[in-house]
Amino acid sequence: MSASAIVQTQNLTKTYGGINRVHRVDLRVEEGEIYGFLGPNGAGKTTVLKMLLGLIKPSSGTIQMFGESLSRHRTSILKRTGSLIESPSFYGHLTGLENMRVMQRLRNVPDSNVHEALRIVRLENHKHKKAEQYSLGMKQRLGIAMALLAFPRLLILDEPTNGLDPAGIGEIRELIQSLPGRYGMTILLSSHLLSEIEQIATSVGIISEGNLLFQGSMASLREKSGxxxxxxxxxxxxxxxxxxxxxxxxxxxxxxxxxxxxxxxxxxxxxxxxxxxxxxxxxxxxxxxxxxxxxxxxxxxxxxx
CATH class of the missing domain: 3.30.70 (Alpha-Beta Plaits)
Known part of the structure:
Protein backbone atom coordinates (compact mmCIF):
# COMPACT_ATOMS: atom_id res chain seq x y z
CA MET A 1 0.00 0.00 0.00
CA SER A 2 1.23 3.50 -0.85
CA ALA A 3 2.21 5.65 2.13
CA SER A 4 -0.05 8.44 0.83
CA ALA A 5 -3.17 6.27 0.54
CA ILE A 6 -5.63 6.69 3.41
CA VAL A 7 -8.04 4.08 1.99
CA GLN A 8 -7.15 1.21 -0.28
CA THR A 9 -9.26 -1.82 -1.12
CA GLN A 10 -8.38 -4.82 -3.22
CA ASN A 11 -10.98 -6.98 -4.98
CA LEU A 12 -13.61 -5.79 -2.48
CA THR A 13 -16.77 -7.84 -3.04
CA LYS A 14 -20.13 -8.14 -1.32
CA THR A 15 -22.62 -10.78 -2.38
CA TYR A 16 -26.29 -10.98 -1.38
CA GLY A 17 -28.35 -13.96 -2.47
CA GLY A 18 -25.75 -15.02 -4.99
CA ILE A 19 -25.68 -11.57 -6.64
CA ASN A 20 -22.61 -9.33 -6.46
CA ARG A 21 -23.77 -5.96 -5.13
CA VAL A 22 -20.13 -4.87 -5.05
CA HIS A 23 -17.72 -6.65 -7.38
CA ARG A 24 -13.92 -6.64 -7.06
CA VAL A 25 -13.64 -2.91 -6.30
CA ASP A 26 -10.13 -1.46 -5.98
CA LEU A 27 -10.73 1.87 -4.27
CA ARG A 28 -7.84 4.25 -3.59
CA VAL A 29 -8.22 7.49 -1.62
CA GLU A 30 -5.11 9.64 -1.23
CA GLU A 31 -4.37 11.70 1.87
CA GLY A 32 -5.71 15.26 1.81
CA GLU A 33 -8.05 14.88 -1.14
CA ILE A 34 -11.81 15.13 -1.53
CA TYR A 35 -12.76 11.87 -3.20
CA GLY A 36 -16.16 11.86 -4.86
CA PHE A 37 -17.74 8.41 -5.01
CA LEU A 38 -20.27 8.79 -7.80
CA GLY A 39 -22.96 6.46 -9.09
CA PRO A 40 -26.70 6.03 -9.61
CA ASN A 41 -28.87 5.00 -6.68
CA GLY A 42 -28.40 1.30 -6.01
CA ALA A 43 -24.94 1.25 -7.60
CA GLY A 44 -23.26 -0.05 -4.44
CA LYS A 45 -21.88 3.19 -2.95
CA THR A 46 -23.38 2.83 0.52
CA THR A 47 -22.46 -0.86 0.66
CA VAL A 48 -18.81 0.02 0.00
CA LEU A 49 -18.83 2.76 2.66
CA LYS A 50 -20.42 0.43 5.22
CA MET A 51 -17.71 -2.14 4.55
CA LEU A 52 -15.04 0.54 5.11
CA LEU A 53 -16.58 1.26 8.51
CA GLY A 54 -16.91 -2.39 9.49
CA LEU A 55 -20.71 -2.15 9.56
CA ILE A 56 -21.01 -5.05 7.14
CA LYS A 57 -18.46 -7.74 6.37
CA PRO A 58 -17.06 -8.17 2.85
CA SER A 59 -17.71 -11.46 1.09
CA SER A 60 -14.13 -11.29 -0.17
CA GLY A 61 -11.31 -8.83 -0.72
CA THR A 62 -9.25 -6.69 1.62
CA ILE A 63 -9.49 -3.21 3.15
CA GLN A 64 -6.56 -1.15 4.38
CA MET A 65 -6.97 2.24 6.05
CA PHE A 66 -4.10 4.37 7.35
CA GLY A 67 -1.82 1.55 6.21
CA GLU A 68 -3.49 -0.98 8.52
CA SER A 69 -5.80 -3.91 7.88
CA LEU A 70 -9.39 -3.12 8.89
CA SER A 71 -10.00 -6.73 9.88
CA ARG A 72 -7.16 -6.59 12.42
CA HIS A 73 -7.16 -2.95 13.58
CA ARG A 74 -10.81 -1.87 13.35
CA THR A 75 -10.93 -0.08 16.72
CA SER A 76 -7.76 1.89 16.06
CA ILE A 77 -8.91 2.83 12.56
CA LEU A 78 -12.38 3.95 13.63
CA LYS A 79 -10.88 6.27 16.26
CA ARG A 80 -9.35 8.21 13.36
CA THR A 81 -12.50 8.11 11.23
CA GLY A 82 -15.72 10.12 11.34
CA SER A 83 -18.81 9.20 9.34
CA LEU A 84 -22.35 10.08 8.37
CA ILE A 85 -24.04 7.15 6.64
CA GLU A 86 -27.48 7.42 4.99
CA SER A 87 -29.17 9.89 7.39
CA PRO A 88 -28.20 11.58 10.68
CA SER A 89 -29.06 9.73 13.90
CA PHE A 90 -30.00 11.86 16.89
CA TYR A 91 -32.52 12.19 19.72
CA GLY A 92 -35.28 14.55 18.59
CA HIS A 93 -36.30 15.48 22.14
CA LEU A 94 -32.76 16.63 22.96
CA THR A 95 -31.19 19.89 21.88
CA GLY A 96 -28.36 20.01 19.39
CA LEU A 97 -25.88 20.55 22.20
CA GLU A 98 -27.31 17.68 24.25
CA ASN A 99 -27.01 15.38 21.25
CA MET A 100 -23.40 16.45 20.88
CA ARG A 101 -22.81 15.71 24.57
CA VAL A 102 -24.07 12.15 24.07
CA MET A 103 -21.60 11.68 21.23
CA GLN A 104 -18.89 13.39 23.29
CA ARG A 105 -19.14 10.72 25.96
CA LEU A 106 -18.97 7.97 23.32
CA ARG A 107 -15.91 9.48 21.64
CA ASN A 108 -14.28 10.70 24.87
CA VAL A 109 -13.31 14.13 23.54
CA PRO A 110 -12.98 17.49 25.36
CA ASP A 111 -15.64 20.22 25.54
CA SER A 112 -13.63 22.37 23.13
CA ASN A 113 -14.29 19.83 20.36
CA VAL A 114 -18.05 20.10 20.89
CA HIS A 115 -18.10 23.87 20.58
CA GLU A 116 -15.67 23.92 17.66
CA ALA A 117 -17.67 21.32 15.71
CA LEU A 118 -20.91 23.26 16.25
CA ARG A 119 -19.16 26.44 15.14
CA ILE A 120 -17.80 24.80 11.99
CA VAL A 121 -21.30 23.72 10.88
CA ARG A 122 -22.81 27.06 11.98
CA LEU A 123 -25.10 25.67 14.65
CA GLU A 124 -23.61 27.50 17.62
CA ASN A 125 -26.61 29.89 17.67
CA HIS A 126 -29.09 26.98 17.51
CA LYS A 127 -27.45 24.58 19.95
CA HIS A 128 -30.18 24.99 22.60
CA LYS A 129 -32.98 24.25 20.13
CA LYS A 130 -34.49 20.74 20.09
CA ALA A 131 -33.22 18.65 17.19
CA GLU A 132 -36.78 17.73 16.15
CA GLN A 133 -37.36 21.42 15.44
CA TYR A 134 -34.34 21.68 13.13
CA SER A 135 -34.80 22.11 9.40
CA LEU A 136 -33.56 19.31 7.13
CA GLY A 137 -30.39 21.26 6.40
CA MET A 138 -29.75 21.86 10.12
CA LYS A 139 -30.26 18.16 10.86
CA GLN A 140 -27.73 17.32 8.17
CA ARG A 141 -25.26 19.80 9.64
CA LEU A 142 -25.79 18.32 13.12
CA GLY A 143 -24.97 14.89 11.71
CA ILE A 144 -21.78 16.29 10.17
CA ALA A 145 -20.89 17.99 13.49
CA MET A 146 -21.16 14.60 15.21
CA ALA A 147 -18.91 13.08 12.56
CA LEU A 148 -16.41 15.92 13.08
CA LEU A 149 -16.41 15.67 16.87
CA ALA A 150 -13.09 13.84 17.21
CA PHE A 151 -11.58 15.83 14.32
CA PRO A 152 -10.80 12.66 12.38
CA ARG A 153 -8.12 12.23 9.73
CA LEU A 154 -10.74 10.63 7.47
CA LEU A 155 -14.34 11.83 7.11
CA ILE A 156 -16.80 9.55 5.27
CA LEU A 157 -20.07 11.17 4.17
CA ASP A 158 -22.84 9.26 2.41
CA GLU A 159 -24.99 11.57 0.22
CA PRO A 160 -24.47 14.60 2.54
CA THR A 161 -26.62 16.92 0.39
CA ASN A 162 -29.47 14.47 -0.17
CA GLY A 163 -32.88 16.16 0.09
CA LEU A 164 -31.51 19.66 0.64
CA ASP A 165 -32.61 22.79 -1.20
CA PRO A 166 -30.03 24.69 -3.32
CA ALA A 167 -29.08 26.98 -0.43
CA GLY A 168 -28.52 24.01 1.88
CA ILE A 169 -26.49 22.20 -0.77
CA GLY A 170 -24.30 25.27 -1.16
CA GLU A 171 -23.68 25.46 2.59
CA ILE A 172 -22.68 21.80 2.87
CA ARG A 173 -20.46 22.07 -0.20
CA GLU A 174 -18.66 25.10 1.20
CA LEU A 175 -18.19 23.34 4.54
CA ILE A 176 -16.75 20.17 3.00
CA GLN A 177 -14.36 22.10 0.76
CA SER A 178 -12.91 23.93 3.78
CA LEU A 179 -12.05 20.83 5.84
CA PRO A 180 -8.88 19.50 4.12
CA GLY A 181 -7.14 22.89 4.22
CA ARG A 182 -8.26 23.93 7.70
CA TYR A 183 -8.04 20.64 9.54
CA GLY A 184 -5.95 18.34 7.36
CA MET A 185 -8.85 15.94 6.79
CA THR A 186 -9.30 13.55 3.91
CA ILE A 187 -12.89 13.44 2.67
CA LEU A 188 -14.65 10.48 1.04
CA LEU A 189 -18.18 11.37 0.04
CA SER A 190 -20.74 9.60 -2.10
CA SER A 191 -23.35 11.16 -4.35
CA HIS A 192 -25.64 10.34 -7.26
CA LEU A 193 -25.41 13.97 -8.44
CA LEU A 194 -22.70 14.55 -11.01
CA SER A 195 -23.00 18.32 -10.64
CA GLU A 196 -22.17 18.11 -6.93
CA ILE A 197 -19.13 15.87 -7.38
CA GLU A 198 -17.87 18.01 -10.26
CA GLN A 199 -17.91 21.14 -8.09
CA ILE A 200 -16.40 19.69 -4.92
CA ALA A 201 -14.14 16.71 -5.60
CA THR A 202 -10.47 16.60 -6.49
CA SER A 203 -10.67 12.89 -7.41
CA VAL A 204 -13.57 10.70 -8.43
CA GLY A 205 -14.58 7.06 -8.58
CA ILE A 206 -17.57 6.10 -10.72
CA ILE A 207 -19.46 2.94 -9.77
CA SER A 208 -22.38 1.27 -11.48
CA GLU A 209 -24.03 -2.07 -10.68
CA GLY A 210 -21.26 -2.79 -8.19
CA ASN A 211 -18.38 -2.28 -10.64
CA LEU A 212 -15.86 0.56 -10.40
CA LEU A 213 -15.82 1.94 -13.94
CA PHE A 214 -13.46 4.88 -13.53
CA GLN A 215 -11.08 6.17 -10.88
CA GLY A 216 -8.77 9.14 -11.10
CA SER A 217 -8.46 12.89 -10.82
CA MET A 218 -11.19 15.22 -11.99
CA ALA A 219 -8.68 16.59 -14.50
CA SER A 220 -8.15 13.14 -16.03
CA LEU A 221 -11.92 12.59 -16.23
CA ARG A 222 -12.31 15.91 -18.05
CA GLU A 223 -9.58 14.85 -20.49
CA LYS A 224 -11.49 11.63 -21.22
CA SER A 225 -14.59 13.69 -21.92
CA GLY A 226 -12.77 15.79 -24.54
Whole structure:
Protein backbone atom coordinates (compact mmCIF):
# COMPACT_ATOMS: atom_id res chain seq x y z
CA MET A 1 0.00 0.00 0.00
CA SER A 2 1.23 3.50 -0.85
CA ALA A 3 2.21 5.65 2.13
CA SER A 4 -0.05 8.44 0.83
CA ALA A 5 -3.17 6.27 0.54
CA ILE A 6 -5.63 6.69 3.41
CA VAL A 7 -8.04 4.08 1.99
CA GLN A 8 -7.15 1.21 -0.28
CA THR A 9 -9.26 -1.82 -1.12
CA GLN A 10 -8.38 -4.82 -3.22
CA ASN A 11 -10.98 -6.98 -4.98
CA LEU A 12 -13.61 -5.79 -2.48
CA THR A 13 -16.77 -7.84 -3.04
CA LYS A 14 -20.13 -8.14 -1.32
CA THR A 15 -22.62 -10.78 -2.38
CA TYR A 16 -26.29 -10.98 -1.38
CA GLY A 17 -28.35 -13.96 -2.47
CA GLY A 18 -25.75 -15.02 -4.99
CA ILE A 19 -25.68 -11.57 -6.64
CA ASN A 20 -22.61 -9.33 -6.46
CA ARG A 21 -23.77 -5.96 -5.13
CA VAL A 22 -20.13 -4.87 -5.05
CA HIS A 23 -17.72 -6.65 -7.38
CA ARG A 24 -13.92 -6.64 -7.06
CA VAL A 25 -13.64 -2.91 -6.30
CA ASP A 26 -10.13 -1.46 -5.98
CA LEU A 27 -10.73 1.87 -4.27
CA ARG A 28 -7.84 4.25 -3.59
CA VAL A 29 -8.22 7.49 -1.62
CA GLU A 30 -5.11 9.64 -1.23
CA GLU A 31 -4.37 11.70 1.87
CA GLY A 32 -5.71 15.26 1.81
CA GLU A 33 -8.05 14.88 -1.14
CA ILE A 34 -11.81 15.13 -1.53
CA TYR A 35 -12.76 11.87 -3.20
CA GLY A 36 -16.16 11.86 -4.86
CA PHE A 37 -17.74 8.41 -5.01
CA LEU A 38 -20.27 8.79 -7.80
CA GLY A 39 -22.96 6.46 -9.09
CA PRO A 40 -26.70 6.03 -9.61
CA ASN A 41 -28.87 5.00 -6.68
CA GLY A 42 -28.40 1.30 -6.01
CA ALA A 43 -24.94 1.25 -7.60
CA GLY A 44 -23.26 -0.05 -4.44
CA LYS A 45 -21.88 3.19 -2.95
CA THR A 46 -23.38 2.83 0.52
CA THR A 47 -22.46 -0.86 0.66
CA VAL A 48 -18.81 0.02 0.00
CA LEU A 49 -18.83 2.76 2.66
CA LYS A 50 -20.42 0.43 5.22
CA MET A 51 -17.71 -2.14 4.55
CA LEU A 52 -15.04 0.54 5.11
CA LEU A 53 -16.58 1.26 8.51
CA GLY A 54 -16.91 -2.39 9.49
CA LEU A 55 -20.71 -2.15 9.56
CA ILE A 56 -21.01 -5.05 7.14
CA LYS A 57 -18.46 -7.74 6.37
CA PRO A 58 -17.06 -8.17 2.85
CA SER A 59 -17.71 -11.46 1.09
CA SER A 60 -14.13 -11.29 -0.17
CA GLY A 61 -11.31 -8.83 -0.72
CA THR A 62 -9.25 -6.69 1.62
CA ILE A 63 -9.49 -3.21 3.15
CA GLN A 64 -6.56 -1.15 4.38
CA MET A 65 -6.97 2.24 6.05
CA PHE A 66 -4.10 4.37 7.35
CA GLY A 67 -1.82 1.55 6.21
CA GLU A 68 -3.49 -0.98 8.52
CA SER A 69 -5.80 -3.91 7.88
CA LEU A 70 -9.39 -3.12 8.89
CA SER A 71 -10.00 -6.73 9.88
CA ARG A 72 -7.16 -6.59 12.42
CA HIS A 73 -7.16 -2.95 13.58
CA ARG A 74 -10.81 -1.87 13.35
CA THR A 75 -10.93 -0.08 16.72
CA SER A 76 -7.76 1.89 16.06
CA ILE A 77 -8.91 2.83 12.56
CA LEU A 78 -12.38 3.95 13.63
CA LYS A 79 -10.88 6.27 16.26
CA ARG A 80 -9.35 8.21 13.36
CA THR A 81 -12.50 8.11 11.23
CA GLY A 82 -15.72 10.12 11.34
CA SER A 83 -18.81 9.20 9.34
CA LEU A 84 -22.35 10.08 8.37
CA ILE A 85 -24.04 7.15 6.64
CA GLU A 86 -27.48 7.42 4.99
CA SER A 87 -29.17 9.89 7.39
CA PRO A 88 -28.20 11.58 10.68
CA SER A 89 -29.06 9.73 13.90
CA PHE A 90 -30.00 11.86 16.89
CA TYR A 91 -32.52 12.19 19.72
CA GLY A 92 -35.28 14.55 18.59
CA HIS A 93 -36.30 15.48 22.14
CA LEU A 94 -32.76 16.63 22.96
CA THR A 95 -31.19 19.89 21.88
CA GLY A 96 -28.36 20.01 19.39
CA LEU A 97 -25.88 20.55 22.20
CA GLU A 98 -27.31 17.68 24.25
CA ASN A 99 -27.01 15.38 21.25
CA MET A 100 -23.40 16.45 20.88
CA ARG A 101 -22.81 15.71 24.57
CA VAL A 102 -24.07 12.15 24.07
CA MET A 103 -21.60 11.68 21.23
CA GLN A 104 -18.89 13.39 23.29
CA ARG A 105 -19.14 10.72 25.96
CA LEU A 106 -18.97 7.97 23.32
CA ARG A 107 -15.91 9.48 21.64
CA ASN A 108 -14.28 10.70 24.87
CA VAL A 109 -13.31 14.13 23.54
CA PRO A 110 -12.98 17.49 25.36
CA ASP A 111 -15.64 20.22 25.54
CA SER A 112 -13.63 22.37 23.13
CA ASN A 113 -14.29 19.83 20.36
CA VAL A 114 -18.05 20.10 20.89
CA HIS A 115 -18.10 23.87 20.58
CA GLU A 116 -15.67 23.92 17.66
CA ALA A 117 -17.67 21.32 15.71
CA LEU A 118 -20.91 23.26 16.25
CA ARG A 119 -19.16 26.44 15.14
CA ILE A 120 -17.80 24.80 11.99
CA VAL A 121 -21.30 23.72 10.88
CA ARG A 122 -22.81 27.06 11.98
CA LEU A 123 -25.10 25.67 14.65
CA GLU A 124 -23.61 27.50 17.62
CA ASN A 125 -26.61 29.89 17.67
CA HIS A 126 -29.09 26.98 17.51
CA LYS A 127 -27.45 24.58 19.95
CA HIS A 128 -30.18 24.99 22.60
CA LYS A 129 -32.98 24.25 20.13
CA LYS A 130 -34.49 20.74 20.09
CA ALA A 131 -33.22 18.65 17.19
CA GLU A 132 -36.78 17.73 16.15
CA GLN A 133 -37.36 21.42 15.44
CA TYR A 134 -34.34 21.68 13.13
CA SER A 135 -34.80 22.11 9.40
CA LEU A 136 -33.56 19.31 7.13
CA GLY A 137 -30.39 21.26 6.40
CA MET A 138 -29.75 21.86 10.12
CA LYS A 139 -30.26 18.16 10.86
CA GLN A 140 -27.73 17.32 8.17
CA ARG A 141 -25.26 19.80 9.64
CA LEU A 142 -25.79 18.32 13.12
CA GLY A 143 -24.97 14.89 11.71
CA ILE A 144 -21.78 16.29 10.17
CA ALA A 145 -20.89 17.99 13.49
CA MET A 146 -21.16 14.60 15.21
CA ALA A 147 -18.91 13.08 12.56
CA LEU A 148 -16.41 15.92 13.08
CA LEU A 149 -16.41 15.67 16.87
CA ALA A 150 -13.09 13.84 17.21
CA PHE A 151 -11.58 15.83 14.32
CA PRO A 152 -10.80 12.66 12.38
CA ARG A 153 -8.12 12.23 9.73
CA LEU A 154 -10.74 10.63 7.47
CA LEU A 155 -14.34 11.83 7.11
CA ILE A 156 -16.80 9.55 5.27
CA LEU A 157 -20.07 11.17 4.17
CA ASP A 158 -22.84 9.26 2.41
CA GLU A 159 -24.99 11.57 0.22
CA PRO A 160 -24.47 14.60 2.54
CA THR A 161 -26.62 16.92 0.39
CA ASN A 162 -29.47 14.47 -0.17
CA GLY A 163 -32.88 16.16 0.09
CA LEU A 164 -31.51 19.66 0.64
CA ASP A 165 -32.61 22.79 -1.20
CA PRO A 166 -30.03 24.69 -3.32
CA ALA A 167 -29.08 26.98 -0.43
CA GLY A 168 -28.52 24.01 1.88
CA ILE A 169 -26.49 22.20 -0.77
CA GLY A 170 -24.30 25.27 -1.16
CA GLU A 171 -23.68 25.46 2.59
CA ILE A 172 -22.68 21.80 2.87
CA ARG A 173 -20.46 22.07 -0.20
CA GLU A 174 -18.66 25.10 1.20
CA LEU A 175 -18.19 23.34 4.54
CA ILE A 176 -16.75 20.17 3.00
CA GLN A 177 -14.36 22.10 0.76
CA SER A 178 -12.91 23.93 3.78
CA LEU A 179 -12.05 20.83 5.84
CA PRO A 180 -8.88 19.50 4.12
CA GLY A 181 -7.14 22.89 4.22
CA ARG A 182 -8.26 23.93 7.70
CA TYR A 183 -8.04 20.64 9.54
CA GLY A 184 -5.95 18.34 7.36
CA MET A 185 -8.85 15.94 6.79
CA THR A 186 -9.30 13.55 3.91
CA ILE A 187 -12.89 13.44 2.67
CA LEU A 188 -14.65 10.48 1.04
CA LEU A 189 -18.18 11.37 0.04
CA SER A 190 -20.74 9.60 -2.10
CA SER A 191 -23.35 11.16 -4.35
CA HIS A 192 -25.64 10.34 -7.26
CA LEU A 193 -25.41 13.97 -8.44
CA LEU A 194 -22.70 14.55 -11.01
CA SER A 195 -23.00 18.32 -10.64
CA GLU A 196 -22.17 18.11 -6.93
CA ILE A 197 -19.13 15.87 -7.38
CA GLU A 198 -17.87 18.01 -10.26
CA GLN A 199 -17.91 21.14 -8.09
CA ILE A 200 -16.40 19.69 -4.92
CA ALA A 201 -14.14 16.71 -5.60
CA THR A 202 -10.47 16.60 -6.49
CA SER A 203 -10.67 12.89 -7.41
CA VAL A 204 -13.57 10.70 -8.43
CA GLY A 205 -14.58 7.06 -8.58
CA ILE A 206 -17.57 6.10 -10.72
CA ILE A 207 -19.46 2.94 -9.77
CA SER A 208 -22.38 1.27 -11.48
CA GLU A 209 -24.03 -2.07 -10.68
CA GLY A 210 -21.26 -2.79 -8.19
CA ASN A 211 -18.38 -2.28 -10.64
CA LEU A 212 -15.86 0.56 -10.40
CA LEU A 213 -15.82 1.94 -13.94
CA PHE A 214 -13.46 4.88 -13.53
CA GLN A 215 -11.08 6.17 -10.88
CA GLY A 216 -8.77 9.14 -11.10
CA SER A 217 -8.46 12.89 -10.82
CA MET A 218 -11.19 15.22 -11.99
CA ALA A 219 -8.68 16.59 -14.50
CA SER A 220 -8.15 13.14 -16.03
CA LEU A 221 -11.92 12.59 -16.23
CA ARG A 222 -12.31 15.91 -18.05
CA GLU A 223 -9.58 14.85 -20.49
CA LYS A 224 -11.49 11.63 -21.22
CA SER A 225 -14.59 13.69 -21.92
CA GLY A 226 -12.77 15.79 -24.54
CA UNK A 227 -13.91 16.26 -28.15
CA UNK A 228 -14.07 13.45 -30.70
CA UNK A 229 -14.47 13.32 -34.48
CA UNK A 230 -17.44 11.54 -36.08
CA UNK A 231 -17.15 10.40 -39.66
CA UNK A 232 -19.86 9.08 -42.00
CA UNK A 233 -19.03 7.49 -45.34
CA UNK A 234 -20.72 5.68 -48.18
CA UNK A 235 -19.23 2.40 -46.93
CA UNK A 236 -18.30 2.42 -43.25
CA UNK A 237 -17.21 -1.22 -43.17
CA UNK A 238 -14.74 -0.71 -46.01
CA UNK A 239 -13.59 2.59 -44.48
CA UNK A 240 -12.96 0.97 -41.12
CA UNK A 241 -10.83 -1.82 -42.65
CA UNK A 242 -8.75 0.70 -44.59
CA UNK A 243 -8.25 3.00 -41.62
CA UNK A 244 -7.29 0.13 -39.29
CA UNK A 245 -4.70 -0.97 -41.83
CA UNK A 246 -3.30 2.57 -41.82
CA UNK A 247 -2.92 2.65 -38.03
CA UNK A 248 -6.07 4.57 -37.12
CA UNK A 249 -8.36 3.30 -34.37
CA UNK A 250 -11.95 4.08 -35.35
CA UNK A 251 -14.85 2.93 -33.15
CA UNK A 252 -18.30 2.12 -34.50
CA UNK A 253 -20.75 4.69 -33.12
CA UNK A 254 -24.16 4.03 -34.63
CA UNK A 255 -23.98 4.83 -38.32
CA UNK A 256 -20.64 6.63 -37.96
CA UNK A 257 -17.01 6.01 -37.16
CA UNK A 258 -15.70 7.79 -34.08
CA UNK A 259 -12.13 8.88 -33.41
CA UNK A 260 -10.49 10.46 -30.39
CA UNK A 261 -9.29 14.03 -30.53
CA UNK A 262 -7.63 14.72 -33.89
CA UNK A 263 -5.80 17.73 -35.25
CA UNK A 264 -7.24 19.44 -38.32
CA UNK A 265 -4.35 18.10 -40.42
CA UNK A 266 -5.22 14.54 -39.34
CA UNK A 267 -8.86 15.01 -40.29
CA UNK A 268 -7.82 16.33 -43.71
CA UNK A 269 -5.50 13.34 -44.18
CA UNK A 270 -8.32 10.93 -43.28
CA UNK A 271 -10.58 12.55 -45.82
CA UNK A 272 -7.95 12.39 -48.60
CA UNK A 273 -7.18 8.74 -47.81
CA UNK A 274 -10.81 7.66 -48.00
CA UNK A 275 -11.59 9.61 -51.17
CA UNK A 276 -8.43 8.24 -52.86
CA UNK A 277 -9.83 4.75 -52.27
CA UNK A 278 -13.23 5.64 -53.77
CA UNK A 279 -14.98 5.82 -50.37
CA UNK A 280 -17.19 8.91 -50.34
CA UNK A 281 -17.10 10.95 -47.12
CA UNK A 282 -20.62 12.21 -46.47
CA UNK A 283 -20.16 13.94 -43.12
CA UNK A 284 -17.40 15.02 -40.75
CA UNK A 285 -18.29 16.59 -37.42
CA UNK A 286 -16.81 17.27 -34.01
CA UNK A 287 -18.67 16.10 -30.93
CA UNK A 288 -17.86 17.74 -27.62
CA UNK A 289 -18.84 15.59 -24.64
CA UNK A 290 -19.27 17.13 -21.24
CA UNK A 291 -18.91 15.22 -17.96
CA UNK A 292 -22.60 14.40 -18.02
CA UNK A 293 -22.14 12.64 -21.37
CA UNK A 294 -19.17 10.75 -19.96
CA UNK A 295 -21.20 9.65 -16.93
CA UNK A 296 -24.04 8.47 -19.15
CA UNK A 297 -21.62 6.58 -21.38
CA UNK A 298 -20.03 4.83 -18.41
CA UNK A 299 -23.16 3.96 -16.43
CA UNK A 300 -25.83 3.86 -19.10
CA UNK A 301 -28.07 5.71 -16.63
CA UNK A 302 -29.33 9.20 -15.98
CA UNK A 303 -26.98 11.48 -14.05
CA UNK A 304 -29.43 11.77 -11.14
CA UNK A 305 -31.75 8.85 -10.37
Missing amino acids: PSILLATGNNAKAERLLLAQGYRPIQSGSRLEFGQLEDTDVAALNRLLVSHDIPVTRIEERRRNLEDMFLDLTGKERSL
